[in-house]
Amino acid sequence: MNKSFVYTLLFGLFVFWGSLFSQTKDSHKTFINKIYSEALVKTPTHKLLKELTTKFPHRLSGSKGADGAVKWTKQVMQDFGFDNVFLQDVMVEHWERGEKEQAYIVDKNGNKVEFSILALGRSISTPESGITAEVVKVQSLDEVAELGREKIEGKIVFYNRSFEHKHLRTFSGYVGTVNQRTKGPSQAARYGAIAVVIRSVSSGDDDFPHTGTLGYAKDAPQIPAGALGNHSANKLAEILESNPQQKLFLKINSQTLPDAKSYNVIGEIKGSEHPEKIIAVGGHLDAWDVGQGAHDDGSGCMQSISALKILQRMGYKPKHTLRAVMFINEENGLRGGKTYADSAVNKKEKHIIAIESDAGGFTPRAFGLKGPDSTLAKMQEWLKYFPDYTIESIKKGYGGPDINPLNKADGTPTIGLVPDSQRYFDFHHSPADVFSAVNKRELELGTASMATLIYLVDQFGL
Ligand SMILES: [Zn+2]
Missing domain, CATH: 3.40.630.10 (Zn peptidases)
Structure with a gap:
């Protein structure tokens, strides 16, 4: 065999294998x-x-x-x-969630303002007659610790941190905010809070409340907790700005079986x-x-x-x-x-x-x-x-x-x-x-x- 014949043969084989490969690739693509x-x-x-x-x-x-x-x-x-x-x-x-939750305030003029709320998963219920208490608005779990028992005891803690919109992937925005739902209730309870409401971990510009689980820590009493729709959270925050002593009524009817x-x-x-x-x-x-x-x-x-x-x-x-x-x-x-x-x-x-x-x-x-x-x-x-x-x-x-x-x-x-x-x-x-x-x-x-x-x-x- 001369050299050029060998080269031709090798080239032919190369083309053959190449076409086989591309056929396979094409058949995968077609499928x-x-x-x-x-x-x-x-x-x-x-x-x-x-x-x-x-x-x-x-x-x-x-x-x-x-x-x-x-x-x-x-x-x-x-x-x-x-x-x-x-x-x-x-x-x-x-x-089980039980009967529909209630959250409302009655203002100085006797007007009732209702909020859109869902109990957080695993939340205990409020007493049959509900809870009526002043509200402490915070941005974070750390702020609860800074305020301490003196400011928190006997109150409802309201975690008002918004969904973190700065992230392109919304999962990062969720992760950046979700600890007020998962750990917020026990953190508030450590300082004597009697209930928690949170601004929903939601990117929506609407009033749908978003539920999800909380995790009760072993070192804190269990207290009831619910999530407010974003618009309801805006409204509550606004009311508290003008009247920090405003009381909130909260009723949650859930139970763990x-x-x-x-x-x-x-x-x-x-x-x-x-x-x-x-x-x-x-x-x-x-x-x-x-x-x-x-x-x-x-x-x-x-x-x-x-x-x-x-x-x-x-x-x-x-x-x-x-x-x-x-x-x-x-x-x-x-x-x-x-x-x-x-x-x-x-x-x-x-x-x-x-x-x-x-x-x-x-x-x-x-x-x-x-x-x-x-x-x-x-x-x-x-x-x-x-x-x-x-x-x-x-x-x-x-x-x-x-x-x-x-x-x-x-x-x-x-x-x-x-x-x-x-x-x-x-x-x-x-x-x-x-x-x-x-x-x-x-x-x-x-x-x-x-x-x-x-x-x-x-x-x-x-
Ligand atoms: Zn899922």
Whole structure:
């Protein structure tokens, strides 16, 4: 063989391999484009979300709504013909709001001014006759300590700090303010306060109160606590400016009941080559008892089921087992996520990755990975497969609240869908979080992005 023949042969082989590679790449792209079309045209997620939020709008753990949602979700996955659908027992926290809360003042002229309020999750009730007391307005937990027992004892503490709007990602704004909800009540109680109201941790310019859990510290008495809508908080602050001695009436009727039995709902499509290796995808099925839990987190749950449904409908036979998990009790206990992780460790299950959508049904922008740098580098090479204007980055991040215990327990990499966050905290934990607040196309783009990620992990491994 002469040299030029060898070169020609090598060149030919090079072109051949190159075309093989680009064919494979093209076939992945074609398949992925179909995933997006399928989601946008058939809108499976939107249909399921409508049914979930209409039939079971209130899904707080231990409630009838949560119970109904568990049974319905199981039935949906069975009707879809998933290979294995089952319930996983979880003992959940059980808190009930009771009758509607009241907060109002009666001013010097005898006029009653009512405020929009929701009890915080886990709050104890006020006495039957309610609480009437002067109000101390503060900006922070530190300010409570500075004022001390002398100024706080016997009063209602009003945490009036606003959502931090300076951040581009609203999750940072939420994190910057949320301690007045989670830790504010116990901090006030340490200095003798008899109740707490907070300005809702909300980015909305409206009067929807936003609930969410508080955590009672062991070193402080438990006192009742509620969240005011932003406009109500403005009004109360204004009244206190002109009359610092103004008294507020507060009535909260909630109670904590014994732990209740509930379930994570799990559906699987079995893998054809490595059925023992699992790609998990999920959201949390429980939601606050106001609104319909549409963005938080009906969207994430219905996206997870729909992602599997789309792959199934397209005739895709996964190599690994695809598992959709509807976690229970994220909002007030995180017991579903913890139980799932414990069970996975006990059964020595092997998860390749766990994916979660729990940031609203908005236009997908990115994925946030909690996992090794090598995994991140590999996934970043997949960005070319996502259509323009969908997933534009894969970064280090936080997988999600329900899958985080699994990451802690056995090191499974976790990854969270990161949708556009600008409107999430207008709705989060409030009566405004309803089905009509979810845009069909934005929701389905999220589903398609999750189905695409599942497909890529299944094809290329990690
Ligand atoms: Zn959530």
